[in-house]
Amino acid sequence: MDRKVILNGYEGYWATVIGANLDAAGAVREFDLVPGDDRGLDSWLDEAESIAWSLVGQGEAYPEEWGTFHARAVRELADAANEVQS
Numbered sequence: 001m002d003r004k005v006i007l008n009g010y011e012g013y014w015a016t017v018i019g020a021n022l023d024a025a026g027a028v029r030e031f032d033l034v035p036g037d038d039r040g041l042d043s044w045l046d047e048a049e050s051i052a053w054s055l056v057g058q059g060e061a062y063p064e065e066w067g068t069f070h071a072r073a074v075r076e077l078a079d080a081a082n083e084v085q086s
Helices: 009-019 024-030 038-056 066-085
Strands: none
Touching: 009 024, 009 038, 009 066, 024 066, 038 066
16 A cells, blocks of 8 residues: 555545545444444554554554544544444
């Protein structure tokens, strides 16, 4: 994957870590994410980031903006998990 795409904002982060073909609700269903468990979502996303970056990071440190993107993604996944459960 082209590093420019990976670092191109939140959409690039999402595509790299979760998958370009999945929205938040799709990710909840695909990965069986549990509603009401923000800590679990946070841990799951940490692991997904680690795996994704090990494949594309070329040994470099995580991009700084991933911290902000991580928090946003956890919120989106938590909201989607609650909606999917409803």
